[in-house]
Structure formats: structure tokens, C-alpha cells
Amino acid sequence: MRKLDGKFAVITGGGTGIGRAISLQLANEGAGVVVASNVIEQAQAVAEEVEVLGGQSFAYEIDVTDAIEVDKMADAVIDRFGKTDILVTCAGVMGARSFLTETSIECWNKTIEVNLNAGFYCIKAFLPGMLERDAGRIIMISSVSGKQPAAMNADYAASKHGVIGLMKSLAIEIGILGKNGITANAICPGSVDTPMISAITDKLWNPDRETREAFQINRIESKNIQKRLLDAEEIAFMAAFLASDHARGITGQAVNVCAGTVLF
Numbered sequence: 001m002r003k004l005d006g007k008f009a010v011i012t013g014g015g016t017g018i019g020r021a022i023s024l025q026l027a028n029e030g031a032g033v034v035v036a037s038n039v040i041e042q043a044q045a046v047a048e049e050v051e052v053l054g055g056q057s058f059a060y061e062i063d064v065t066d067a068i069e070v071d072k073m074a075d076a077v078i079d080r081f082g083k084t085d086i087l088v089t090c091a092g093v094m095g096a097r098s099f100l101t102e103t104s105i106e107c108w109n110k111t112i113e114v115n116l117n118a119g120f121y122c123i124k125a126f127l128p129g130m131l132e133r134d135a136g137r138i139i140m141i142s143s144v145s146g147k148q149p150a151a152m153n154a155d156y157a158a159s160k161h162g163v164i165g166l167m168k169s170l171a172i173e174i175g176i177l178g179k180n181g182i183t184a185n186a187i188c189p190g191s192v193d194t195p196m197i198s199a200i201t202d203k204l205w206n207p208d209r210e211t212r213e214a215f216q217i218n219r220i221e222s223k224n225i226q227k228r229l230l231d232a233e234e235i236a237f238m239a240a241f242l243a244s245d246h247a248r249g250i251t252g253q254a255v256n257v258c259a260g261t262v263l264f
Contacts (some may be wrong), residue, residue: 012090027057064089087127
């Protein structure tokens, strides 16, 4: 028996990168998967991959910054699967990657809406069903930037710090309610080989100074102990563990999967 057999998961931002990897890994462990994305073609492609693995899946097109749409998604999942056992909030944007004085209000607001507020909307929509059953896993994707901020990263770092604060407050409240069958945790990835890291490289790299490969080695890979980019699957393995009964005693934690970028 696989450790997530009979469970049903919702993964926002599930159409690409870390979200895709988590969708496939949870399916490998037996979970039915709702792949939620604002790009329906990407979500459908991942849902098809899940079905090839023998799992139940469907793609859901959504703007996670719209609380009403998130509520509708929660209803649609109940109609299809009857319950949600695992919620993974993975939808995210890279932010302005500019000095704070050069970050527009519009970009700031978008980063906070997608990276932080959307997670709040999803918790509001899916947590009540978990509370009724005293069973569930909430896994929020934060970042090492949620622990160690950097220059030209204020909006992103603020949003990811917020994710950790939201998760910890949620875990405490779940404990106050005596719902020990529910856990809330965050994963803090370091630099992962995903389209987002590629986009960051494209934005910050100066071809007049160095090659793209040299930039990635000197400015990104050098920031961690192992001097490498992580694979998205490494984050997915941690998500699958946190989603399982083996992790029932882990809650309120911001778990680093970062090749040693931060040590706290």
C-alpha cells in the first residue's frame, strides 16, 4: 500500500516547476490530484501525466488571487472527490527583482497577492472540511527568502516571510482547537532548476560582463553549500513526506530543502 492511497490533494501552481513535481510525486504515492493553474494547458498536461501513472486527476483553471474563484474550486473538488486531504499552496511569482525604490506599487501588490494572499484564500476555503474530519495536511511553499532576505528582493522576501508567519499562526490555532489530525507546515526551497530561476537569471544577467552559465554559477549556485541547483523532485519528496502519516508529529515548521543556503 502506498502512503497516500485514498487521499486527495489540491496543488495550486501545479502546472509547472515545483508544483508539477509535487503533483506527480503525490500521485506516485497514491493520491488523487487536482492540478490548479492559471494556465489551463499546463494544468491539463500535468493531469494527463498523473493519469498515465494510474492516478485520478483533473485540471482546474483558476486565478488564486480571486477569493470567490478559490471558494468555487473548493466546491468543485468536493463534488468530484468528496473531500480534500492535502492542500499544497505553490502558486507564485518571482517579484520585481529590483531595488525597493524601483519596485512599482503594482508589482508589489501582485507579488503579495499571489505569493501570500492566495495561500490565505485557499486555507479559508479548504480548512473547514479538514476541521470537520480532524484530518488534513496543509503545505505552503515558502522560500529561503522567507528566512534570509536579500537586496533587490524586497517584495518576494516579504511575501515569503509572510507565508511562514501565516503557517505558524495556523498551526497554533489548529492546536488550540484540539485538531491533532491536521498539520500545517511550509517548505523553504533554495534555488531550484525551474522556469522561475531561468527567468530570474534572464532578468539579472548582464551579457556584457559574463556568460549566462558563469552568472548562474557565480550568483546563484555559489550561494549554497553544495554549489548546485536543486531538482524540483527534491522539493516534491519533502512534500510527499509531510503529506503522509509518517509526518503526523510535524507541524508549525518551515523546512529547508536548500542544499545548505540557510542553516536555520
